[in-house]
Amino acid sequence: MAPDPALLPALYGQLAEISRTMLAAAQRGDWDAVTASESACAELVGQLRRRPIETCPPAERETCMQLIREILANDAATRNIAEPWMRELEQILRPRRHAFGAQMYR
Numbered sequence: 573m574a575p576d577p578a579l580l581p582a583l584y585g586q587l588a589e590i591s592r593t594m595l596a597a598a599q600r601g602d603w604d605a606v607t608a609s610e611s612a613c614a615e616l617v618g619q620l621r622r623r624p625i626e627t628c629p630p631a632e633r634e635t636c637m638q639l640i641r642e643i644l645a646n647d648a649a650t651r652n653i654a655e656p657w658m659r660e661l662e663q664i665l666r667p668r669r670h671a672f673g674a675q676m677y678r
Contacts, residue, residue, distance in 0.1 A: 580620075580628040584639035587616045591646035598653040606654065 590612050597605035628636050 578629060580623055580625070581632045581635050581639075583616060583620055583623070584636050584643070587613060587620070588639045588642050588646070590616065591643045591650075595646045595650045595653075598650045601657075603654075603657075606650070 590609050594606055594609035594613070597603075597609060625633070625636060625640075
C-alpha cells in the first residue's frame with residue numbers, strides 16, 4: 573500500500589512538536605529527555621523518507637515547508653547547546669596521557 577501524501581502535514585507537525593520538546597529539554601540540560609526525543613524524531617524521519625515533499629498536496633506544501641524550516645532551526649539551536657556539553661564530556665571520558673609519558677615523546 574502506497575503512503576498517503578495527505579499525512580505529510582500531520583507528520584511534519586509531529587516532528588516540529590518533537591523538535592520543540594527536544595530544544596526545551598536541551599535548554600534545561602535534560603539530556604535523557606533529549607535522547608528520548610531523538611528516538612522519536614528518528615522514527616518520524618524514517619516515515620517521512622518514504623513520503624517525498626513533492627507528494628504533499630499543493631495547498632499544504634507551504635505549511636510543510638514552514639514546519640521544515642522550524643524543525644531545522646530547532647535542530648540547530650539544540651546542537652548549539654549540546655555541542656559544548658558533548659566536547660566537555662569527551663574531555664572527561666578521554667584517557668589522559670601521564671605527564672611523564674607525554675614529556676618523554678617531545
